[in-house]
Amino acid sequence: MPRVALRPITTDDAEMCFRWVSDPDVNRYLGLIQPAATVQQERAWIAGVLADKAHRRVFVIEDEAGRPIGTCSLRGIDREEETADFGIMIGEKRLWGRGYGTAATRALLRHAFGELGLREVRLSSHASNRRALACYRRAGFLPSRHRPDHPQFGRHEVRMAITRERWEQLDEVG
Numbered sequence: 762m763p764r765v766a767l768r769p770i771t772t773d774d775a776e777m778c779f780r781w782v783s784d785p786d787v788n789r790y791l792g793l794i795q796p797a798a799t800v801q802q803e804r805a806w807i808a809g810v811l812a813d814k815a816h817r818r819v820f821v822i823e824d825e826a827g828r829p830i831g832t833c834s835l836r837g838i839d840r841e842e843e844t845a846d847f848g849i850m851i852g853e854k855r856l857w858g859r860g861y862g863t864a865a866t867r868a869l870l871r872h873a874f875g876e877l878g879l880r881e882v883r884l885s886s887h888a889s890n891r892r893a894l895a896c897y898r899r900a901g902f903l904p905s906r907h908r909p910d911h912p913q914f915g916r917h918e919v920r921m922a923i924t925r926e927r928w929e930q931l932d933e934v935g
Contacts, residue, residue, distance in 0.1 A: 765864045767820035767872065770832060772811070774821055775804035777829055781852025790890045791850070815840075818872075822851070822865040830856055833869045835882070843880035845873060849893075858892060866900040871932075874925045883922040897921050901931045 770778075782788050782796035782803070797803035810819045819834040831851040838845040847869065851862050873879045883905060886893050905922035 762860050763864050764825050765830075765861060765868055766823045766827070767833065767865065767868050768823060770807055770810065770819040770821050772804050772807050774829070775800050775807055778807070778832065778852070779803040781831070781850065784852075784854070786854060787850060787852055790887050790893065810834075818877075820869065820872075822849075822861065824856070824861065830861055831865065833865050835869065835873055835877070835879075838877070838879075843878065845877070845879055845882055847873075847882050847884040849896075862893070862896040863899045866896060870900060870923065870928055874928050879925065881922055881924050883920070886919045886921065888917045888919050894919060894921075901927055903927070 779797055779800045782791070788796045797806055807819070810817050816838045817834065817836050818838070819832055821829050822831040822833055824830050830853040831849065833847070833849040835845040835847060847866070849862055849865060849869075851857055851865075870882060873882050884897060884902065886897065888894075900923070902921035902923045905920045
């Protein structure tokens with residue numbers, strides 16, 4: 762498994778992120794998240810994220826050499842319910858299928874259950890996104906019946922979740 766680091770996104774990341782979300786192969790499974798049409802829109806979106814740390818956390822994923830390779834996030838953070846929605850994008854396609862998504866997912870779950878003290882992390886994925894679904898299963902997510910506030914993929918949607926208790930059990934083993 763490759764090693765990754767997560768660092769908070771900044772507006773300086775706008776050009777790089779715009780390059781990723783402008784690639785149809787990368788953005789095809791972004792769901793309701795409409796990619797920015799310009800670098801300025803991407804920068805404004807990042808500024809909005811930074812202004813809303815109570816409900817959203819977005820991180821840049823860096824590989825072993827410190828090179829940015831994608832982003833991952835917790836959205837809809839609900840402190841009362843202790844839940845959040847997970848999202849990830851590996852923007853560097855040459856690294857797809859090499860374990861970076863799983864490593865980043867595990868790192869973000871460590872943050873969600875450790876630093877944020879969440880009880881459950883949820884996600885929705887397109888049913889045809891096999892690579893992502895395999896990544897989520899490897900990280901410990903299980904099928905879920907949770908109802909997202911905004912269904913993203915209609916009848917082609919797969920919902921999954923992982924609880925803090927399951928994470929702690931898996932973290933002890935692996």
